[in-house]
Amino acid sequence: MQHGLVLADDASAKLNGDKADEVRPPVARQYATLTGDFISDRVVYKRATHTVHSAMPVFVSHSRSTPPDAQSTEEPSRGARDVHLGRFLAHGRQEQFRRLSAEWQQATLYSSSLDQAYMHPAYQQIIGIGPAAIPLILRELEQQSDHWFWALFALTGETPAEGTETVDEARAAWLSWGRERGYI
Amino acid sequence: MRAIFPGFGGEGDEVRSPLDRRYNCIAFAAGDESRWWWPGPEEPGGAYWPEGLPRETTLDNFRNAFRLLGYEECDSFELEDGYEKVAIYASASGVPTHAARQLSSGRWASKLGKFVDVHHARLEGVMGGEGLADYGSPVLAMRRPKSDASP
Numbered sequence: 001m002q003h004g005l006v007l008a009d010d011a012s013a014k015l016n017g018d019k020a021d022e023v024r025p026p027v028a029r030q031y032a033t034l035t036g037d038f039i040s041d042r043v044v045y046k047r048a049t050h051t052v053h054s055a056m057p058v059f060v061s062h063s064r065s066t067p068p069d070a071q072s073t074e075e076p077s078r079g080a081r082d083v084h085l086g087r088f089l090a091h092g093r094q095e096q097f098r099r100l101s102a103e104w105q106q107a108t109l110y111s112s113s114l115d116q117a118y119m120h121p122a123y124q125q126i127i128g129i130g131p132a133a134i135p136l137i138l139r140e141l142e143q144q145s146d147h148w149f150w151a152l153f154a155l156t157g158e159t160p161a162e163g164t165e166t167v168d169e170a171r172a173a174w175l176s177w178g179r180e181r182g183y184i
Numbered sequence: 185m186r187a188i189f190p191g192f193g194g195e196g197d198e199v200r201s202p203l204d205r206r207y208n209c210i211a212f213a214a215g216d217e218s219r220w221w222w223p224g225p226e227e228p229g230g231a232y233w234p235e236g237l238p239r240e241t242t243l244d245n246f247r248n249a250f251r252l253l254g255y256e257e258c259d260s261f262e263l264e265d266g267y268e269k270v271a272i273y274a275s276a277s278g279v280p281t282h283a284a285r286q287l288s289s290g291r292w293a294s295k296l297g298k299f300v301d302v303h304h305a306r307l308e309g310v311m312g313g314e315g316l317a318d319y320g321s322p323v324l325a326m327r328r329p330k331s332d333a334s335p
Contacts, residue, residue: 110188110297112208112282114224114231115241117305146298147220149228161229166219167206170230 059082093129097136105146118150127154144147145171185302189310196249196271196291196305205298210246212295213283214253214271245278246272246323257324261307264327271307272324282310288330301314 003095017090057094111117134147134155137148145167152174153159161170178184186193210221211232220233223239234252237245245264247257250270258264261271262288273282284292285308294310295301304310307322 108297109299112222112297113212113219113241114221114222118224147205147230149230150225153228158216159227159229162227162228165232167230170228173229 032056036051082139090132095137097126097129097133097140113148115149117147123151131155135183138175138184141154141171142175142184149174187280189296190307191308191311192302192304194305194309196303197309198303200303201301202291203299204295204301207295208297209282209284210297211291212301213285215285216252224251234309241279243272243278243314243324244282245275246283247326250326254328256328257325258325259321260288266330267327268322268330269325269327271322273311273319273321274323275318278323279320284288284310284322 009020104117104120104126107120107122108117117123126137129136135151137151137155140146141148148165149161149170158177161173164173166172173184185199192290204217205250207217208220208222212215213220214221216232220230221233221243222231223233223237223245224231224241233239234249237248237252240294250272258267258269258316261270263271270285271284273284274280274296282294284294284304287293287303292304292307292309293301294304296310302310310319311321
């Protein structure tokens with residue numbers, strides 16, 4: 001049962017022949033917890049041990065928690081790989097967003113300047129994530145108020161909160177905008 | 185706090201509120217704890233700047249914002265009978281960074297960005313930080329006649 005898949009955000013993505021483990025979901029979660037691997041749905045993504053030149057974490061799709069059918073003991077189908085790749089990339093973006101968001105919040109906690117807040121490198125990198133950052137920002141905004149409004153404007157080109165004078169008003173306007181469009 | 189603001193923590197210095205991301209130092213100095221005052225870009229919303237003033241971060245613009253509240257420039261940050269004062273801080277390059285308002289005791293009240301409200305005995309109490317906590321120094325004193333409601 002060998003169908004490990006190394007996924008990275010660069011050209012290092014390649015098929016990998018790691019031996020898979022037979023694990024059930026609870027065991028898989030323990031395994032993932034113990035090893036630091038990432039588990040998503042029914043797939044354990046094992047941390048790759050080789051060096052890659054990438055800022056993003058690299059995981060190897062290691063095994064399924066339910067026995068795959070006979071065909072899938074070979075290489076996974078392209079569709080399955082796409083699903084895994086999609087999940088991996090989404091996870092990578094979430095981690096990247098969390099890290100950048102925490103960095104930005106810490107760095108701007110004592111500042112009143114929106115110029116500094118909006119121009120902070122971490123904030124600019126979040127904008128650089130592109131449209132995939134929109135639901136991540138909106139979910140963050142759901143949790144707590146903060147000045148995410150410029151990033152949302154930059155990413156969407158929309159101005160649902162233009163003219164609002166309070167953080168709460170702008171937050172409500174953007175959350176309403178996001179819900180209407182199915183982002184949250 | 186001392187790690188961020190080395191000048192803070194002397195006698196009379198105290199934290200007065202929990203963290204609140206809804207208002208900032210300029211709003212707090214202006215007596216408004218419901219809005220974030222900053223002349224940033226208008227499109228994204230979430231910030232207030234007095235109508236008619238430009239959306240630019242200059243000392244002159246901040247001076248004019250407090251003039252609309254009845255303040256006039258003065259020469260001293262010292263306590264004066266019959267007046268309440270605000271102190272505008274700016275970076276070494278002259279960009280406004282912070283504002284504090286004087287209490288009737290002569291101490292100062294500041295909101296530290298998104299963080300907490302503090303009282304500090306000296307204007308230097310919120311100087312000397314690093315990075316984005318670097319408020320520069322007080323460069324502009326403004327005063328207006330005290331009203332009955334003044335703290």
